[in-house]
Structure formats: structure tokens, C-alpha cells
Amino acid sequence: MKQPARETLDRYFDDELSAEELEQFAVWLAESPAHAAEFASEAQFEFLVKEAWKPRQACAVDGAIIAVGGPDGPLAGDLASTAATRQQALAEFSAFRVTIVMAVALLVMAVAGPQIWSSWSRTPQATSHHAEFVSSAGEGFVSLLPNAGEAFATGPDAMGPGQLGGSDEVARVTGLKGVDWLAGHQRALGQRLAAGILRFQRGTVRIVFTGGVVASVVGPAELHLLAGDHARLIAGTFAAYAPPGAEGFRLDTPGAEITDLGTEFGASVDLDGNTDLSVFDGSVQLVAKGDGNREIFTQGQGATISAAGVMRPQFLLAAFEEPRDAISGYKIVWEPFGPGSATGPFPGGADAGWLGPWQIVASPATEQATVATVTDSQPLHPGTERYLELLSAMGDGQQMVRLDARRPYGSVDSFSIEEPYTIECLVRVQSNPSVLSRFEIAGFMGAAAEENQKPCWQIVAGRDSAAGSMIRWQRSPKDSGEEAAPGRALDTLMVGWWEPWRICVAVDPPQNRWRFMLASPTQSWASEWQTLSMTAGKSIGCHEIAFTASGRTSHRLSFAIDEVKIRNRP
């Protein structure tokens, strides 16, 4: 019999072969040991993928809680500082769990007799202790009376990020979008919040906890702020991002305790008290209050937890788009520049989607032409040690000097330009902005060098008469100005000398749209979705990002780029 295509094997394991096809398949299997070996190999692969997809069991072994991992265990005190170690330990523990249980059971069985086998549990879920859910009142979940437990402090509005962390402060409002507060619950942008309740009917509120976690809540919502690293979600949709160092943040819901192990995750609580959890990046530990199950959930995984605290792991697809957008500008990006990376494919190699090294051009080109170097003199961001510094030749004050850095990227296994993706980076204009005419970041679909192609998206900082001798980011009049850091003018967006800007561009090729977020330590701004300027009918094999500075100056032009990251957003 002819060997079946891989497709037939796939269809067998998808349980999609008809009775007739199955019969033929059985004949093929019996025909040759090689056929059966191919089947066995495929079956083992299928089994491994299923195993790999199962949430890792953190601490529960047949209902008994091992003290290794939980917040009440010996690791609780140093959760934040040892999250990575802990995850490793938990993963190793999980890998051995089945072996240990089996070995112990076998030892007991061999002595005590086969009848005990029937009482040996099959899975932790099947046999774990389903404790009756304690009344939410005992947990403080019923404080729905207006103003109950509120103790919000009203702090000065003009606060920079460095001033977080007063003695009573647990969080600060850093963004408001279309918020309808319930009477008596109004909060202002920049307001410092002590432990208490945040309640609103609609809109999005972004807060930064003193522990470092950035979170956003979409209404109707009720969030109890308990500490700088602890909150309780009674209702609403919540997304959080824990940058390095802020691991250990805990979110309680009626049925679950969610501990952030360094991640971006979303959780929502409906009117019945049921919780949906989705992990977008990194991992979280979830404890179901009812059955006591503790599991580690990683990127792409999720669970539903009933109000009674019974967990059901599943693959959730809730996008949490709105709250995630609200925190996207705060996310620290990865893959910073490293030593010797100016000429190599860095940051990020071909496996991350980058198709080649940076192409850096300055005009006019002189003997002192472009200098591109990786330096660590003044880091753009704490935690990043080096960045790419670009320096043009000196101009004569008459001719236009231009400095250009661009890099192509395309689809690989881990990244696709056909799906929505983001570009995140840090940029700093190092020239005195008064000598600049224009600074722009642009995206091209297809190589930009070809055919003087127009950009598909473009963020421009240009000279503005109102800004005097400075340049500032240009914005569409229709864009909202509500996304701003606390206490600062909402529409300045001035490009300052040496001021680092975090740029986040979201490109959505399937829907032919894009948007961006700009954030400096003192200002921020998110654009509305805009249409991509696509070249009709053009075959697009790669995209390209380009940074360009230009000015009529007798000085050098210089800017720096750090932590450029492209990735698909789930």
C-alpha cells in the first residue's frame, strides 16, 4: 500500500479519518514495521505536545499542598527577588511529581496489595479536596457599600515617576480615558492613592503601583488597593505588567489568588464573581481558593475560576485589548545593544525576525562621516547598559545634513509580519533640538531604499512656530490628549535634548491600520488608529523601520537608539 502522507497521520491523531480511511490506515500499519515505527514516533510526539501544553502543577499533589511554592510557603518572603529561581524550582518539582507519586504508590502497593490502587488518585483535579468556599464576607469581598473602607489621599498633581512611594501611597493614577466615576469616587490624573477602593462605571484607568507594577482597569470596575504589591478585583477587566524587579504582585479575585512571576497578564471578574485569567507573557501562579489547586500558567495559557474557587485550565483567547493598550507604553522592551553589536545583527538576530544589520548613512559624507558605535556613557534607560549612538558629519550651516538608520525585518517561525505586531524602542535626540529641522521614525513595507518608496506609517517631530526654536512631536488634531503622565501639560510633547522617548508602534496589517504611543519621563501620548499607506499590488516580503534626523546646521547631528524589539501581540 502506498505510504500515507503526513496529512493522513495528522488526520488520524485529529480523529478525522472516516471508517473506510481508518481501515486502509490499519492495513498500511500492519504492512511494515517501518510504518508502525513511523506511527509510534508520531504518537510519542503528539503525547509530548499534550504534556507540554498542560499547566505545570506547582504545589498540589493529590490535594495536599506542598509548602515549596505558595505565598504561605518558605519562599514567600523573597518572592520578588528570587522569582526566576522559584520558577525553575517549581518546574523541576513539577517534572518529578508524577515520578515521585508513582514510585511511592508502587512501593506502597507492592506491600499493601493491589486493592489500594483503586483509591490512588488519577489526577490532582480528580481527587483534590474541594473545600467549600468560605463566604466572601469573610474575605472582605462584600464591601460594596459606597465609600466603605475608602481612604484615598489627595496628593499634589505634578509628580514625576521618581516621586512615587510616599509612606501611605500604594499607587498613582497615571492615565484616564473616558472614565465615568461613580458619585464620590472621582480621581484625578496624577492623584496618589492610599489603600482603598477604586470604583467607576466606564472607561479605563491606568495606575502604577509603588511596587512597580503597571496596571489598567476597564469599567464597570471595582478594585480594592491593598498595598503597593497587592490588590483585589471585585469586578471589571484588569491587565498588569510586572517589569523586572516587580515580580510577586498579587491580585485576589473572589475565587482565586493570582501571583505575578514577572509577566503581562489579564484577569476579569464578571457579575457572578467568576474569574477569567489569560497570561500574555511570562508566567503567573494561580491558586484556586475552593479546591486549593495551585498551578503555574505561562504565556498563552489561561483558566476560568468559578466564584466558589474551582479552577478549570483552558486556553483563553480573551484579547484584553483595551487594558493592554493602556499599559503598552510602560513595558520595558528587551534585547538591548551589547558590546560589538553595531556591526552585527543586534539587537535581535534572524530568529527574532531581523533580516540584516543596521544600515546607517549620513549625508554629506566626509572624512568624518558616520560614526555608529555602541556606547555606555549615558544609558537611555536604567537597566540597559549600552545603546547605539549615531553621529553625522559636521555640516557647514548651509546645506542640509541628514542622518539615517534603517533595518529590515520579516517573518520567521517566531514572528510574522502578516499578523499584528509591535515595535518598541527607546530613542534619544542627542543634538540640541534647535539645530534639527526634523526627526522622524517611519515604517516601510518592502525595502525603503527601493523606488523612493513612501512610508506606510510615520511619526514626525518637526519645527513648530509655537515651540520657538524647538521641535515637537506632531499629532493629529483628532487624537486624544488624555493619555499623559501626571500633572504635566498634555500637549507639549517637546523633543528635548537628551530626553529619552519610549516609542511603541502597533502595526495591524490584516486590518490595514497602525497606531503609536510616545512616552518620556514627563509626557506621553497615544494616537488613534490610522490607515496604513500601502502600495497597492506590491508584493511585500519584508518590512523596514527607519530613523532619520535632518537639519541645516554647522553642528553634528546625533541620536541614539536602544532596545529595539519587534514581536507579535497575542
Added chain:
Amino acid sequence: MGQSPQSTEVIKAMTVHWTKAQPTVAAFICSLVRDPHAADDLLQQTAERVVERYGQYDPNRPFLPWVMTIAKHCVFDQARRDGRKTKVTLLGEAAEAVVDAFAAEPPLDQSAVASLRKCLERLTPKARQAVGLRYGNDWKPKRIAEHLGMTANAATVMLHRAKAALRTCLETATVAGGEPQ
């Protein structure tokens, strides 16, 4: 030849044998039995029979073929007992050939699961979604396609490509000692 299961040394040997063989036995049962709960029951029954009959095992022979025979009988007995209730997809010669093939394979290395988890992280979000729905939720391609808003064929192709990428990633990880390259 035969061994008494009451001996501590024998118990230890039996534990080691079973621990190594269990993933392969589980993969075998899952390849023939669709219902995960039924497959779980059958794995339990196999373990029970291993304990009961370990005295008949000849330690001079490989353990895996011996335990695979037990697993096969457990599956066939179950299929006979409850008729169509437990759906066993392959019987007769085909199933015998599969048993022999599993017995000849090296024991499944459970550490590959950790490598595969890393490989899963390398898939595009949409491909990872599809794989998650297929293996996490046990959905068929048609339902996955409806959920992801694509044609059934597109979902099948996406799953096929994702699995191919995972296979390649796992192979390189195996060569590199567990770390995907």
C-alpha cells in the same frame, strides 16, 4: 527468573522500570484510545497489573516489551468488556504492529516536555493559539478554524506547519542538550 514483589530490592527495581516506561506506555494508550479519561484508567490498570505480575518478569529481558504487552491486553480487554463505550481506533494486526514498534522505540524522554515548552514559546501567537486549542482544549481543526475566524483548511495547514516547526525545534533541542537553538 521470577521475582517476589515483597523484596525491597525488587520493589526498587520495579519502581525504576515503571518510571522509565510510563511515558511510553501512556503515549501508546493515548494513540489508540481517544477518551483521555478512559486512557487514564487504562494506564492505571496497566500499573496495577505490573505490580501484580512483576514476579513473572524476567529481569534478563528488556522491560518495555513486557510492559507493552500488558498495556496492550489492558486496552483490548477493556474494548471487549464495554463494547463500543471505549473507542479503540486500532485492533488486530495493526495494533500488534504498533505495540512492537513502541516496544522497539527508546523510552520516551520526559525532559523533552520542558524543551517543547520552550519551542511552543517560539511559535507565532496565532499558531500557538491553534496548538493550544488542539492540544490544550482537545478541539478538532474545524472548531479551531471557527474560533479563529479562518477556513478549516487554513487551520489544518497552520497546525501542520506549527507541528513541523515544533518537531524541528525539538530535534535541535535534543542535539543541543535540551535547549532549543
